[in-house]
Amino acid sequence: MTWVAPGGPAADVSLGDPSAPGDRPPTPRHPLDVPTIRPPLPPPSQRPRWSLRQPLALIFTVTTLTGLMGQRFYNQPGLDVGRRSPTTILASESATVEDVKSTEEKRKAARTGSIPVLKVDSSLNQQIYTDLQRWVDQGQAIRQALGPFPPIPFSQIPASVQLYLRDVEESIWLTIVETVNRSRPNPSPNPSVPVPRSTPDPANTAVLDEATRAATDQAIAALTRYRNSYPTEDYVALLRKLFQARENYQLALQLMETERQSLTPPLEDASSTVAIPLIYKSEFLQISDQVWQETQQGIYRALERILTQGIAPGVPSDILDRAVRVQVKLEVPAAGEPLAVDLLGRVLQPNLIQDADRTKLMAEQAADAVEPVYVTSRQGEPIVKMGDEITQAQFVLLDHFNKSERSANVWGLVSFGLVVTLGTGIFVLVSWRCHPKMRNRDRLLVMFFVLSTPLLALSTPNVTSLEISSLPAVGILMGSFYGSTLGSVTVGVLAVLLPLGLNMDPDIVVASAASGLVAAQIAGRLRSREELALLGAGVGLTQALVQLLLSVSLSAAAGPVWSLLLKVAAVQGLQGLAWCVVALGLSPYLEHLFDLVTPIRLAELSSPNRPLLQRLALEAPGTFQHTLFVATLAEAAARALRCNVELVRAGTLYHDIGKMHDPEGFIENQMGGANKHDQINDPWRSADIIKKHVSEGLVMAKRCRLPKAIKAFIPEHQGTMLIAYFHHQAQQLEREDPANYGVNELDFRYPGPIPQSRETGIVMLADSCEAALRSLKDATPEAALAMVRKIVRGRWQDQQLVESGLKREEMDKIAETFVQIWQQFHHKRISYPAAIGPALAPPVIPGPGASPSSAAVKS
Structure with missing residues (x-):
């Protein structure tokens, strides 16, 4: 790092290891390493003394918790x-x-293990009937295309022959007709006899298999017998009916093929292809019209009987299939049984749903019926x-x-006390790490949270469903006040101690602990009461879900009693939500009573609508603008150093409220007018006016009940710095008239204290650099950085930051951050030529071929 003074050469002041070996050549001393005089130790009466208060408080906490929770x-x-x-x-x-214990367990088992009452879903029944009618209509359309069957009485032509002639191949059909026509003795041409459209091939009959040859011979014999027994006109009518039956059969086959294609997914969706069995197959065309009508009627009767009995959810498919076959066998002809089974299997689905009201009533009745x-x-x-x-x-x-x-189980109580001691020790270790400056009032508040949980649990009736656990409220409040880590530890320790000491139901403790942990983890990140209210809904939902999961996993009969389990989960969810509402209502009062600064309270204090900030903007507008710029600088530096940004923002807005006691005594509020201090012409009085903005600011902060953490910014941002301007004037007067004037440096120093935290230290540096950065107009970033480093170096060498916790290597990052913010505020703008006219006049954009001068003339 290199410190550069404005207008001077750069001096190498690297922040290397200051403890260089003695045999090395001397190196320039770092400006921050100049020897300083430590302030004298405070008198013995003001020195911190070791006290028994904290150990006694720890012993009291452990004893109280053990005695209260070890019932x-x-x-x-x-x-x-x-x-x-x-x-x-x-x-x-x-x-x-x-x-009593066994009786209660049996009643609980009867209540949670009772079989749910089911009822028929009429709307689902209607849907099933609609689906069945759609399939039946499709089958009816196929049958209409097929035509009446049989076309010829079975007494004249057997059924097997008619079926064979209807679907036999065209070449075999032509051979059969030609053979029958030749078989009549002395055939004479008859124009009314149908003539085949093509010449039959006698060789076709020579390559037929044995079954087909036998069926063909049977058909030829039946047609020959008919032709020889009936007049020629009847034979001609018979052939025409057979021709029409063959055409209708082919049309019916086409309709079934259309059905098959409609049920098959498209090729582009081949990944989801599922084999869908066809309802209507070729066998469907073999049954007679009478059998089809009886099958339809029987299907509806079987469906009505099955739906009346009801189909429960989860019934195995094989059991349902057996039940369908039994009903179909009673109502449907044997030839239509396969079709009926397929149709009912396609449309049937569980039509029984749980009747929540009757299930609850039956569960309570079952529990009441349990004998003690x-x-x-x-x-x-x-x-x-x-x-x-x-x-x-x-x-x-x-x-x-x-x-x-x-x-009294002394050893059990002692063992429980050891567990309480371990939990308390864990809390103390975590609090030392996360909140090393925890005050006594903070410990008192934590003890209040911890003790209230078992007290509330003891005050509730000894009924499992009514047990109360305030862990969600503890999680929200601890997370908001002291952070997610400490809040989670508190909830976790209480969740372990409650079931051990008070014998509470573990399910309820686990559910409330889960919601409390969620609340503790999220509450510290919220920035408004509205967000905290929304968190309450999430906490209640978490408690309900965890309770439901535990009930399902631990209950042997969880499947059929969802209504009862959901009721218990809903009660737990409402309890979690109720505790969040309680925490939301208590948090503002606890914040004021115990002087706590939460992110939500800091966000509220940072609102420009606060009365004190509105007064500052009206009565001291220059100071208000100065405050806003300092807040911007300090907030950026705090974010870069991972400090409490919300605290820095709120503390900076109030650090100069004391200037309202005499706004004109500060140059930023003089608005170019006469300097009040020139009229006073007394550096001692002027210094008192300047210092008074600290004391008056504390008075105003107390009157407005600002938190102690915010009030700390008022004196600490000035520390014990010297009011150099008036101190220099006083020294001049002393040199001119030493007999009448004597200068005491303490008269020109702020009373302090110096910054006690990183946040107030950052604000001190931002306040010191703000005026210098604002005064720069055309300076380069390098020059601005050199000036800021010089100011920071002065504060460091003056020992103003020795108790703030800021490190020397962080000074560079702070200076660079300040300059970056200055660059953002003082970026350059375009300087418009005077020919354009007034600043508010819109610029005229020249068209193609026009010169900028002509555009200016037009404007």
Whole structure:
């Protein structure tokens, strides 16, 4: 790094290792390494002393938490379930005792394991009937294209022959007709007899397989017999009917092919091709019209019966298929059974849905119907024998006869205290790392959050569904006040201690802990109350989802009782949302009561609509503009150094509010008028006026109830700096008249303290550099950087930053950031020529071939 003084040569002041070995040649000393005189130690009465307050507070916290959350250890049975009895214990009298725990478990199992009540979905039934009618209509269209079947009574031509002649190949058909025509003795030409369109090939019959040859011979025999038995006119009519039946059959086949193509996905969608079975196949054309009509009627009757009985969701396909076949067999002719099974299999789907109201009613009735579990004993009989493991029923009897040896479990309480100590220690370590300057009031607030959680849990009834856990509120408030890390640790520690000490339901604790962790992680990043309110909805949803997942995974009968599980999840979600509403309402009061600065509060304090900032803009406009520029510089530097940007922005806006006590005493508010200090002509009084803006600013901040972190910017941004201008005037007066004037440097120094944090240190540097940067007009960035470095070096050498936590190597980054912001504010603009006219006149753009001078003349 090189410090460059304005108008002077550059001096090498590299920030290397200052501890160079002694045998090296001397190197120029860094300007920040000049010897300084440390301030004297404060008197003993003001020195920080080690105190027992913090250890005592830690002991008190651990003891209180252990005593409050360790309720289960105060009256714990010595002979509990699962332990072995040291002796044989006899019943002192006959008794019948209710086992409340077992009864409640059975009722819970009956409530969550009850079978849901189903009801028929009429709208779905209507959809099924509509789908079936669509398929039946398609089949009817195919049958209409096929024509009436059989075209000839089976008594004249057998059914097998008619079916064979309808779909046989054209060449075989022609051979059959020609053979029958030649078989009649003394045939005479008859123009009414159909003549084949082509000449039959006798060789076709020679290559037929045995089955086809037999069917062909049967057809020739049947037609020959008909021709010989009936007049020629009847035979001609028969052939015409067979010709028409063959044409209709081909048309029906074309319709079925069209159906096949409509069900097959296109080629470009081959990746999703699924084999879709056809409903109507060639076998469909073999049944008679009567069978088709009976099949339709039977299908509708079978469907009505199946839908009336209902199809439950999740029924295996093989069971449904068997049920369909049974119903079809009762209602449909044997020839139509395959078609009916295919049609019903295509349209049937589960039509039963859960009736939530009746399911809930039945679940409650099932729980009420559970008989209480009683355990009986007879006088003199052993309740438990020596060495036996105690069961739940035996424990109920032991507890009833006051033989369970209830007493304070000291070792259990001590063990729980160790767990509390471990959790508290983890919290303390994390707080030291994340918030090393935590105040006593902060510790008191954290203790309030921690203690309120078990107190609220103890105040609720001993019913699992009504247990309350305030972990969502703790997560939101701790995350907002102290950050996500400390908030998450607090929620995590409480989530471990609650079920151990208070025996709370782990499901509820886990669900509330999950929502609390979500709240702690997000709350610290929010910048408005509206965002915090939206977070409440997310927290409630998280708690509901986690509760639902736990209920589903831990319940053996979760499948059929979704309505009950959703109800429990909804209750937990509403609890999480309610705690967020409570936290949102409490946060403003806690912020003021415990003097906390959260990102949301800092954003609210930074609003220009705050009354104090509006007063500053009206009464001291020059100071307000100065404040805005300083805020811009300081915010950029804080962002570069990863400091609290929101705190720097808010603190800078209020750092000079004290100048409102005498605005004209500061040059930025004089607006080019007479300088008030020239009229005073007393450097001591002028210095008092200047210093008074610190004390008056603190008074105004207190009156407006600004947080302590914001008030710290008012004195610390000036530290103990020297008011050099009036100090120089006082020295001149002393040299001219030493008898009447004596200069004490403390009279011209601010009272302090010097910056105690990185944020106030950054604001001090920004405040010191703002006026110098604003005074630069045509300076180069290099010259501006040299001047800023000189100012920063002066503050460093004056020991103003020694307690701020800022490091020497960060000074360069701060100076460079200030100059970058200065460049953004003081960028150059285009200087328009005077010929253009007034500044507000729009420029005239010259057209093609026009010169700039002619355009100027037109304007």
